[in-house]
Amino acid sequence: MEGRGYSDGMVNMGALASSFQSIGADYDRYRPSFPVETLDLLAPEVVENALDLGAGTGKFTELLVRRAHHVVAVEPSQAMLAVLTDKLPRVSTHLAAAEAIPVATASQDLVTVAQAFHWFDRESACAEISRVLRPGGRLALLWNNPDPACPWDRAAYHVAHPGLSLTEDEDGRPRRESLPNLESVSAEAIRWEEQISRQDYLRRWLTVSSFLVAKPSVRAEMVSRIARILDEDPASAGREQLVLPHVTEVLLYRKPGASPSHPRDVVKDVEASWTGSHNSTAART
Numbered sequence: 001m002e003g004r005g006y007s008d009g010m011v012n013m014g015a016l017a018s019s020f021q022s023i024g025a026d027y028d029r030y031r032p033s034f035p036v037e038t039l040d041l042l043a044p045e046v047v048e049n050a051l052d053l054g055a056g057t058g059k060f061t062e063l064l065v066r067r068a069h070h071v072v073a074v075e076p077s078q079a080m081l082a083v084l085t086d087k088l089p090r091v092s093t094h095l096a097a098a099e100a101i102p103v104a105t106a107s108q109d110l111v112t113v114a115q116a117f118h119w120f121d122r123e124s125a126c127a128e129i130s131r132v133l134r135p136g137g138r139l140a141l142l143w144n145n146p147d148p149a150c151p152w153d154r155a156a157y158h159v160a161h162p163g164l165s166l167t168e169d170e171d172g173r174p175r176r177e178s179l180p181n182l183e184s185v186s187a188e189a190i191r192w193e194e195q196i197s198r199q200d201y202l203r204r205w206l207t208v209s210s211f212l213v214a215k216p217s218v219r220a221e222m223v224s225r226i227a228r229i230l231d232e233d234p235a236s237a238g239r240e241q242l243v244l245p246h247v248t249e250v251l252l253y254r255k256p257g258a259s260p261s262h263p264r265d266v267v268k269d270v271e272a273s274w275t276g277s278h279n280s281t282a283a284r285t
Ligand SMILES: C[S@@+](CC[C@H](N)C(=O)[O-])C[C@H]1O[C@@H](n2cnc3c(N)ncnc32)[C@H](O)[C@@H]1O
Pocket: 017, 018, 020, 021, 031, 053, 054, 055, 056, 057, 058, 059, 060, 074, 075, 076, 077, 080, 096, 097, 098, 099, 113, 114, 115, 116, 119, 120, 121
């Protein structure tokens, strides 16, 4: 499952959450990056310590290193974490889950969760996030959501997530949600577009949890259904290159308490010493 509010009681959430144990390189290759503009929402100034929770292969971590002097990645899948370590060798890593974060109390200025918060046990994860944040520290939740206005992507989404509603008239505006121990600060959406080949679009679906847990025959049928959608929709039919719109949702929270008194750097990225390159692979408008 991707996205929020998945309430289909028939779905085994534990199995879906664990599906990322079996994937690493393909996830990193085919999944979208996040728009760089998210950084200005969640870390307009460089922070000292940031933690990326459910970091996966580091698709968001590679942006986060621009705005934090020290970054820790916490992720329960060894396969995902191995890719992150290859890409970002200077990021500290912990093979661990959101419900028991192995870092010190009040040690983090910022916690980020990209495309993963829906997998967490909300109560215990929020208690842990609140514990590791310093007073005044921030939590940012991010999701790359489909743009409901794109008919073929909307139809493909229904193949992957039959229990989720996504209708054309949804405005894609993010909804604020209250979380235990944290104050809601803002809810924003960033619209962007990505150029993607038809083949990579189909391969991307194979990295989604409902495909990962499906039996091979069911998985093949799901891919065939999405291929048919692309063949039949006038906006995608016959095209080898697709323009895929995304709506990236950024929900920002704050741990109650004082802000730090020490001065912060002005808005600028940390020197690109983490990887040598931070280019997003996604084309954006
Ligand atoms: C869709 S991936 C997102 C990965 C990465 N943040 C990104 O944006 O590409 C979801 C990630 O959440 C991780 N995950 C699942 N349950 C988790 C939990 N309880 N605590 C921390 N991470 C979890 C999975 O292993 C997986 O790497």
